[in-house]
Amino acid sequence: MDKTIQKIVDDNKCTGCQLCYNVCDFDAIHIELSSEGFYVPRINFDKCINCGKCLKYCPIENDLSDYNETINVYAAKSNDEETRMKSSSGGIFSELAKEIxxxxxxxxxxxxxxxxxxxxxxxxxxxxxxxLCGSKYLQSDINLSYKKAKNYLADGEKVMFIGTPCQASALRNYIIDNDNLLIVDLVCHGVPSIKVFGKYLKYIFEDEKIKNIYFRDKQEEGWKNYYINLVGEESNYKKSHRKDPFLYGFLKNLYLNKICYDCPFSKIPRVSDITLGDFWGVNQELDDNKGTSLVIVNSNKGQEIIDNLILNRKISVNPSDIISGSKQNPRVIDGNMNIPKGREKLFKEIENLTFKEMDNLFIKSPKKEILQYAVKSIQTKPIVIFGTGSGGLKVFDEVKKIGIKEFKYFVDNDEKKEGTIFCGKKIYKPEKLLLDKKDKIFIIVASFYYDEISNQLINMGFREDVDFVDGISYFL
Ligand SMILES: Cc1cc2nc3c(=O)[nH]c(=O)nc-3n(C[C@H](O)[C@H](O)[C@H](O)COP(=O)(O)OP(=O)(O)OC[C@H]3O[C@@H](n4cnc5c(N)ncnc54)[C@H](O)[C@@H]3O)c2cc1C
Ligand code: SF4
Ligand code: SF4
Ligand code: SF4
Incomplete structure (x- = not known):
């Protein structure tokens, strides 16, 4: 019987955490970049003695669900303005690190x-x-960090480790208990392909040397509308996450590692001592758009260091709970999400595609020309908004500011809403659209299920970016 991690890899369940590489005593595992651009272990079966150690430690095989219990949840921020502004969320990572x-x-x-x-x-x-400061939306190369951490601990050193929940689980599996080890994990959307990122950098900078990469720059428009900021030797590139094509595709979940769509680590309780994330949707009175962290304390050791930071006035906290912290942040509690239709095709063709081609075919990030066309259409044709949730409300408010020629009605796939009134207008079933002449209306999709609705409209004979646009991407 094969006792190695090969089955985990074959089943596409590998996270790329590299713990198997760290624990194999026979140098039988090395790490490669897969054809999709994610780290994956490869076994040299000439060296492998089938001892089973790699599988025994693999975090996919070993569920430590009962390891901790959630103790406290906070909305928190660093009291040091400079630290906070340099961090992605509220700067709690840096305050923990400074203490260690x-x-x-x-x-x-x-x-x-x-x-x-x-x-x-x-x-x-x-x-x-x-x-170390700041989120980097990529899979990190852990290399022999777990082994190194174990050696430091064996020498009596204190160690703090921060990583994605799969990396944190890997380290916890490896070092189950040590008073000197503080494990911190992140709320994790998933990691995008390193290959896609490489093509993106080439598209922006060609061969220019890149000096710095910041994924979450708050200087331009604050925490909520963060910018990617790429500093080259001769030029600089800055774009809002709502418009930058790499972040746009990442946030659309288009090129994440396969296991990230069914992540077993994005749940409560966590195996780490502390979990950090963004407190999206935090109470207005706590939100100055400079960044608020969601802090989930999972162990007494985690509580001790947080209490110490509070006592020494390094951080300010407001008690909260998991329900509030996860309302606008599903990955706090739920690792499941749909795999977008384009993912498989994109990876099949990745070797032959430039980033620009990938954007045009699969990512479809907002383009200036389409925005100009959409604005003109809103001002010259009667419009219909598809979607009557919070997106519909916000898009309606935004397009009103542009100046609408005529607002006809809303449509929604939820049959229960048919015939009801939303923002003063009637809601119809999507079939109503077929009663209008296609070139006499302009449809704005205002739903977070854009991909599904886009396919539905195309099947009804409407053309994307001609007869309808993605209202959330273009107008919010
Ligand atoms: C890939 C990824 C996806 C995320 N998805 C979400 C999400 O869906 N919802 C949410 O609330 N928060 C998410 N976060 C976490 C969030 O972006 C912040 O990192 C977190 O709130 C901590 O912020 P901070 O201000 O305390 O510290 P920061 O100064 O932002 O420090 C972040 C720390 O995380 C470490 N880190 C950064 N990138 C990586 C990486 N790729 N792999 C491992 N460790 C890394 C850094 O070394 C740094 O120590 C994600 C982070 C990453 C890296
Ligand atoms: S230990 Fe990590 S890298 Fe190795 S097979 Fe398991 S998930 Fe993959
Ligand atoms: S079974 Fe043992 S020898 Fe083989 S790869 Fe795994 S840890 Fe190494
Ligand atoms: S989503 Fe899950 S599997 Fe993917 S990187 Fe994050 S923790 Fe790891």
């Missing part, structure tokens, strides 16, 4: 290397903290 470094400990986190690859590194000094 003050206690002469070691902090593991991610940084870009000279080839723009994201790697886990360890630091022992505050001057290096800026390298």
């Amino acid at each position: 470094l003050k206690q002469q400990g070691i902090v593991f986190g991610t940084a870009f290397n000279e080839n723009n690859r994201l790697v886990h590194i360890d630091i022992d000094s505050k001057k290096d903290l800026k390298k």
Whole structure:
């Protein structure tokens, strides 16, 4: 019987956490980049003695669900304005790291290397903290970090490790209990393909050297409308996450690792001591658009360090709960999401496609010409809005500001809404659209299920970006 992790890889369940590579005593595992652009272990069966150690530790095989219980949930922020503005959310990671470094400990986190690859590194000094700060929307190369962390602990050092929930679970499986180890994980949307990112950088910078990559720049328009900021040797690229094609495709879940669509680690309770995320939808009185963290405390050890930061006035917290923290952030509690239709096709063709071709065919990020066309259509044709949820309301408000020629009606797939009134207009079934002449109306889709609705409209004979547009992408 095969006792290796091969089945995990064959079943597309591998997270790329690299723990198997760290634990194999026979040098039989190495890590490669898969054809889709994710880290994956490969076994050299000439060296493998089928001892089963890799599978025994693999976090996919070992469910530690009962390891912790959620103790407390907070909306939190660093009291240091500069730290907060440099961080993706409320800067809680940096405050935790500063505390560990003050206690002469070691902090593991991610940084870009000279080839723009994201790697886990360890630091022992505050001057290096800026390298780790900020979310990087890529899969990191853990390399031998788990082994290194174990060696530091064996030498009596304090260690803090931050990573995605699969990486945190891997480390917990490897080092089940050690008072000197603090594990912090993130709320995790999933990791996008390193290959897609490489093509994107080439598209933006061609051969220009890239000096810095910031995925979550708050300087332009604050925490909620964050910008990607790429600093080249000669030029600079900045774009809102709502318009940048790489982030647009990432947030549409188009090129995530396969396991991220069915993530077994995005749930409560977590195996880490502390979980950090964005507190999207935090109470208005706490929201200054500079970033608020969601902090979930999962162990007494986690509570102790958070209490210490509160006592020493390093952070401010407001008690909250999982329901509030996950309302606009499903990955806090739920690892499941639909795989977009384009994903398989995109990866099938990835070798032959430039990033621009990928954008045109699959990502379909908002384009200036289409926005101009949509604005003109709204001002010259009667419009219909497809979608009557919160998206419909917001899009309706925005297009009113542009100046509508005539608003006809709303449509919605929810049969229960048929005939009811929304924003002063009647809601119809989508079939109503067929009663209008196609070139006499302009449809604005205002739903987070754009892909499904777009297919539905195409099947009804409407043309994307001609007869209808994605209202959420273009107008919010
Ligand atoms: C791929 C990814 C997806 C995410 N998805 C969500 C989400 O859906 N909802 C949500 O609320 N929050 C998500 N987050 C977390 C969020 O973006 C912030 O990182 C988190 O709130 C911590 O913010 P902070 O201000 O405390 O610290 P920051 O200064 O932002 O520090 C973040 C820390 O995380 C580490 N880190 C950054 N990128 C990676 C990476 N790719 N792999 C491993 N470790 C990394 C860094 O080393 C740094 O130490 C995600 C983060 C990543 C990396
Ligand atoms: S230990 Fe991690 S990298 Fe290895 S097979 Fe399991 S999930 Fe994949
Ligand atoms: S079964 Fe043992 S020898 Fe073979 S790859 Fe796994 S850990 Fe290495
Ligand atoms: S979504 Fe799950 S499997 Fe994917 S990177 Fe995040 S924690 Fe790992």
